[in-house]
Amino acid sequence: MGIMTIPGYIINLPDKLNLAPGKLLQSFVCKNVPQKLYIAPGENHAYMKLDVLAIGAHPDDVELGCAGVLLKEKKNGKKTGIVDLTAGELGTRGTAESRKAEAARATEILQLDARENLQMADGFFLNDRQHQLRLITAIRKYQPEVLFCNAPEDRHPDHGRGSKLIADAAFLSGLRKIETNENGIAQEAWRPKYVFHFIQDRFLQPNFVIDISEEFETKIEAVKAYATQFHNPALNEPQTYISTPDFLDSVVYRAKMLGKMIGVKYGEGFISEKMIGLRSLDDLIKNNT
Ligand SMILES: [Zn+2]
Numbered sequence: 620m621g622i623m624t625i626p627g628y629i630i631n632l633p634d635k636l637n638l639a640p641g642k643l644l645q646s647f648v649c650k651n652v653p654q655k656l657y658i659a660p661g662e663n664h665a666y667m668k669l670d671v672l673a674i675g676a677h678p679d680d681v682e683l684g685c686a687g688v689l690l691k692e693k694k695n696g697k698k699t700g701i702v703d704l705t706a707g708e709l710g711t712r713g714t715a716e717s718r719k720a721e722a723a724r725a726t727e728i729l730q731l732d733a734r735e736n737l738q739m740a741d742g743f744f745l746n747d748r749q750h751q752l753r754l755i756t757a758i759r760k761y762q763p764e765v766l767f768c769n770a771p772e773d774r775h776p777d778h779g780r781g782s783k784l785i786a787d788a789a790f791l792s793g794l795r796k797i798e799t800n801e802n803g804i805a806q807e808a809w810r811p812k813y814v815f816h817f818i819q820d821r822f823l824q825p826n827f828v829i830d831i832s833e834e835f836e837t838k839i840e841a842v843k844a845y846a847t848q849f850h851n852p853a854l855n856e857p858q859t860y861i862s863t864p865d866f867l868d869s870v871v872y873r874a875k876m877l878g879k880m881i882g883v884k885y886g887e888g889f890i891s892e893k894m895i896g897l898r899s900l901d902d903l904i905k906n907n908t
Pocket residue numbers: 676677679680775778
């Protein structure tokens with residue numbers, strides 16, 4: 620019998636399964652989140668190998684930062700997922716419970732293959748060995764080729780601190796002498812090929828912009844899934860920096876401004892830890908700017 624592991628579950632597999640690497644073993648729903656299990660290369664256990672993983676300090680960071688690209692990659696047949704560091708329990712409006720339900724709704728809209736919350740302390744998590752090891756375990760579990768994470772510096776201090784924590788863990792995850800396990804099973808070292816920081820509240824000059832014109836409406840739908848956080852005249856909650864109509868307007872303007880920089884309607888911008896290579900000139904958007 621082989622062993623299949625997913626968070627909180629260990630499932631025995633019959634020996635006679637055709638365990639071709641990358642084969643989709645099972646789709647199911649766990650805690651309202653759709654999950655897919657794939658066979659690991661050279662192993663007879665299954666895991667949720669993702670192509671693209673986005674990690675944010677708070678539920679809604681990823682939706683605001685790179686939901687357009689996640690939707691685009693999903694449309695291209697890639698497997699995508701989100702890991703949230705905290706439940707956003709210090710947010711002025713709503714509760715950790717309402718944020719959880721909102722994240723589940725956004726997960727459906729983005730058609731994610733996996734979403735997980737690491738339950739770190741909102742406002743107080745640190746970039747230390749203990750937190751790095753928890754992130755290394757998550758990165759090794761999902762084995763993403765590309766990792767998106769928070770902006771290197773921003774209005775909310777969790778964003779800059781989270782950004783460094785995630786980027787440090789992405790590097791350390793590739794060191795095989797750092798041992799981690801999931802449900803008692805040793806994990807293999809894994810380093811994402813690219814780490815890209817999305818741009819959040821403060822404008823930072825991106826290194827590149829991706830066209831999300833076709834995905835923009837669905838992105839806004841995913842952002843609005845966080846109904847307690849953003850503008851909602853029906854709610855009797857204190858007004859915050861992000862709950863005014865102006866904030867949602869600024870999300871639209873930002874995407875328009877980034878889109879304009881590359882000659883398309885809407886864009887998402889990213890800062891890369893390393894130089895980006897193009898396979899050919901065909902990848903360029905040849906609109907006038
Ligand atoms: Zn945030």
